[in-house]
Amino acid sequence: MRLKERIVGLVTRWYLARAQRKGFDLSKMALLPDAALMPLKRDGLDPVPDLAEVRSAAPVSKINIPFGVNVWLVTGYEEAKTVLGNAKGYSNDFANLVGTHGASESHSPGGLGFADPPEHTRLRKLLTPEFTMRRLARLTPGIKAIIEQRLDAMAAVDGPVDLVEEFALPIPSLVICELLGVPYEDRGDFQRLSMARFDLFGGATASLGAISESLQYLKGIVEKQRKDPGDGLLGMLIKEHGDDIDDLELAGLADGVLTGGFETTASMLALGALVLLQDRDSFKLIHDDDAAVHNFVEELLRYLTVVQVAFPRFAREDMTVGGVEITKGDVVVVSLSGADRDPVLGPDLERVDPTREPTSHLAFGYGVHRCIGAELARMELRAAYPALVRRFPNLRLADEDLNFRKVSIVYGVERLPVLVD
Incomplete structure (x- = not known):
């Protein structure tokens, strides 16, 4: 089960537990209503038309959830920024979903997304210096080398190549190894664990087991770094903060980097490549013009918005958003994909335009919980797309029948078979 699908399950559990406390019989109720899952569905690369219809009718609307739970869907751009930018008024704490006891049992996803001030x-103050462009610049040679290695591997395959398996998944996994300072001899284990935790077919138990194993593995890496700090993120944190940050916190931060930077970037690499394969004008533009890459990547981030909804917010107080009264205890879900196609951002947003001037999109979120690894993701995308199309100028789909994720917080395609010759 992929991490974000696991979060859907946790949200469902929260609804069910709250309903049980209210005395409802849930013996035959196991899933959220289909209407509540609409923001997690797509038609190919585009959000389902229902999302635009909801946004047009009202930028903040109530999701019809049973059990007397108030859940609000925010689809308007300005309203989304209002919610995401209000850390004081909303809680992201993981315990809101599973309770204090359950948070331990369910292996908190880690990172900053489920933590409150x-x-x-x-x-975040500890991590921020490690994600400045100056610090990240040291990764540039390694990123280019990883991309070239993956292109070599693709070229060596006889017949169709799965671009997801051979390109989109390995690149962010290995880049995170570079970032954290994982020793080269350990990278096989790291890559296996990073992929296993997102295994859709292994089930929740397998996924949680992989996460537990990953945390144990990362604790071992931290212990090694504690004895001999390297130049990666873990080593730098140890050098600069010493005993002010313990091994468990360091492993949790490393796990959070993996959580936030692996699947999201992999989905962008795969879906962005699909956009290039479906639009030969864009393919040629990125092949020929280095200067066009920046705007293209920003437009892809907006258009695809692979993280479709932000982590749920729990209102700490009564407030008004978009003319709607939000009550303390209500759940607020922000549709990032809906907000990034709000006409207030510009014209004709339902199509990808590689020449569009960059918008202030919400693909990385907004406010204190904005993705701390945004610039690293941009570095990977800006390097990977031109390298791919220039190495394989005849790159084309081997199969038009693609299997997209049906209901997913992080949208993606399961396989992307291509021909490279």
Whole structure:
């Protein structure tokens, strides 16, 4: 089960547990209503038309959830920024989903997305210096080398190549190895664990088991770094903060980097490549013009918005958003894909335009919970797309019948078979 599908399951559990406390009989109720899953569905690369219809009718609307739980869907751009930018008014704490006891049992996803200030503030302050462009610049040679290695592997395959398996998944996994400072001899294990935790077919138990194994593995890496700090993120944190951050926190931060930077970037690499394969004008533009890559990547981030909804917010107080009264305890879900196609951002947003001037999109979120690895993701995308089309100028789909994820917080395609000759 992929991490974000697991979060859907946790949200469902929260609804069910809250309903049970209210005395409802849930013996025959196991899933959220289909209407509540609409923001997680797509038609190919595009959100389902229902999402635009909901946004047009009202930028903040109530999702019809049973059990007397108030859940609000935010689809308007300005309203989304209002919610995402209000860390004081909303809680992201993981315990909201599973309870204090359940948070331990369910293996918190880690990272900053499910933490509130002041803990979130402290941890983000530790990480932020490691994600500046100056610090990230050291990764540029490694990123280029990883991409070239993957292109070589694709070229060596006889027949159709699965671009997801051979290109989109390995690149962010190995880049995160570079970032964290994982020793080269350990990278096979790291890559196996990073992929296993997102195994859709292994089930929840397998996924949670992989996460537990990953945390144990990362604790071992942290212990090695503690004895001999390297130049990666873990080593730098140890050098600069020493005993102010313990091994468990370091492993959790590393796990959060893996959580936030692996599947999202992999989905962008695969779906962005699909856009290039379906639009030969864009393919030629990126092949020929280095200067066009920046705008193309920003437009892809907006158009695809692979993280379709932000982590759920839990209102700490009564407030008004988009003319709607939100009550303390209500759940607010922000549709990032809906907000990024709101006409207030510009004209003709339902199509990808590689020459569009960059918009202030929400693909990386907004506010204190904005993705801390945004610039690293941009570095990978800006390097990978031109390298791919220039190495394989005749790149084309081997099969038009693609299997997209049906209901997913992180949208993607399961396989992308291509011919490279």
